[in-house]
Amino acid sequence: MTSPSGSTPAEAQAFLEAHPEIEAIDIVLTDANGVGRGKIVRRHELEAIYKNGRHMPISILGLDITGEDVHETGLIWDSGDGDLRAWPIPGTLVPLHGTSPARGQVLMAMHHLDGQAMTSDPRHALARQVERLAAKGLHPAGAFELEFFLLANERDADGKVQPARAVLDGRESGKTEVYSVDHLHGMEPLFSDIYAAAKAQGIPAETVISEYAPGQYELTLNYRTDVMRAADDLVMLKRIVRAQARRHGVTACFMAKPIEKYAGSGMHFHVSLVDGAGRNVFAEKDGEGWKPELLHALGGLATTMAESMLVFAPHANSWRRFVSQSYAPVAPTWGVNNRSVALRVPAGEVKARRIEHRPSGVDANPYLVAATVLAGIAKGLDEKLDPGPETTGNGYEATSEAGKAMPVDWRAAIEAAKASEFLKSALGPDLHRTFTEIKHAEYLRVARTVSELDYHLYLHEV
Incomplete structure (x- = not known):
């Protein structure tokens, strides 16, 4: 599907060509507390993320500052803690300085499986305003x-x-x-x-x-x-x-x-x-x-x-x-x-x-x-x-x-x-x-x- 965030596979391809030394990438979703949550993926996984997004559990946006589930948010068992799809934010795929082995980073935004914005993602609230x-x-x-x-x-x-x-x-x-x-x-x-x-x-x-x-x-x-x-x-x-x-x-x-x-x-x-x-x-x-x-x-x-x-x-x-x-x-x-x-x-x-x-x-x-x-x-x-x-x-x-x-x-x-x-x-x-x-x-x-x-x-x- 087309990325609802506006990201394109060409961005990932250009980045990998420009940075052959990079072996892994941090994919980072910012929760309500401003905590970066996500994964470190291998270099060969990046293009697929730009083509298809990356599944992440809905509960990742319903955590307290310690990382514990807050059930009252309705984001945990009310939905069976199902996966949604996170997509890269254009322009945020960058190299990290001083890492060994070399890594990159990209910020992500959460969307429903049909591409609609997941409205408990703080970034979408700012986009709406x-x-x-x-x-x-x-x-x-x-x-x-x-x-x-x-x-x-x-x-x-x-x-x-x-x-x-x-x-x-x-x-x-x-x-x-x-x-x-x-x-x-x-x-x-x-x-x-x-x-x-x-x-x-x-x-x-x-x-x-x-x-x-x-x-x-x-x-x-x-x-x-x-x-x-x-x-x-x-x-x-x-x-x-x-x-x-x-x-x-x-x-x-x-x-x-x-x-x-x-x-x-x-x-x-x-x-x-x-x-x-x-x-x-x-x-x-x-x-x-x-x-x-x-x-x-x-x-x-x-x-x-x-x-x-x-x-x-x-x-x-x-x-x-x-x-x-x-x-x-x-x-x-x-x-x-x-x-x-x-x-x-x-x-x-x-x-x-x-x-x-x-x-x-x-x-x-x-x-x-x-x-x-x-x-x-x-x-x-x-x-x-x-x-x-x-x-x-x-x-x-x-x-x-x-x-x-x-x-x-x-x-x-x-x-x-x-x-x-x-x-x-x-x-x-x-x-x-x-x-x-x-x-x-x-x-x-x-x-x-x-x-x-x-x-x-x-x-x-x-």
Whole structure:
């Protein structure tokens, strides 16, 4: 059958001819948690996958963060755990840097056996929102920022994670060396391999900085006119960072808050809209105020933020990131050139006018984040929503407007997401059920776990 993803056997043939050294290929399907699941296939299997797809069990999209089945998703025994068919995503067949023997990688999307999109696949949710805007003559462009920690493989004497030593010379630093260029030099061999791997995969990885915590770094990605490709970039770059860090003897950590006394890691999403003539619809003319389209988009994002927070902060650990003056937003505020708000309009050239969406942690799924953000923008445009007054100064002192109060914790976010008609529309009913049931199952797992903190607080005291 013809590939419903648009992939062709010619792509596989050209890749194999260009890379005779490659012996195997990772085929990777991204689940609701952003975990890459799939198989490693041999070189001779690749062309058949492009011709016929590859059967994979439906349950692969109904797993929790540990890989356990979540029966409430309806994706396990309700369907007999039958096979569906995964198809390659065009343009994502790439070589992997530094593997021995040499391997490649291709991202996959899940479809039913008749070729229809499997609607619990997060990538299809984003595709649907892109198509929704395209029907209005609008085309989203964007890029993600990737913050992460590089940690030592060994814990400290108290069992806590600790920043990795420099891979160049083993130098140790426990300081917050924010924006220190000299500090970056200690990780130069690792970042050189990350850049080489990104180049081999066509990923526009750009600036690296030392971030606002010991062992924390940020990589930026160049802006894409195709938001789907921007999300693919983030998925692929995380895999690169994790693999290259491991090869250099350290651990790349994408938890939102791995160290309690320091700032957590975000995944800021920059987004704009382009019309059919290639004009940025958010860009105001010289001497004029903000475009109504920009304000309505901000209004939609602010109005829907509270019920969408489970997408932006999907795990128990995610909620440790949201504290005052932490560079993580705590209210659905907007402002200009202000990093204390949730929705930032960056300074810069008018032609590059965009919204920086700041709530998401680096542990969030970029396909779900982008789908939810685009749905919020569309709602704001359709209903001409008002974002309220701009927040100036310290956004942590701002209070939520009525009806926009943020969930106070993970459980409240799960309940808000389950009840949200907006989120059901943004993700689609099937993925909405899959995602919220997975999160509910994970919440129950955490809630019934007796932790070391329990013993510390209560063992000898109550």
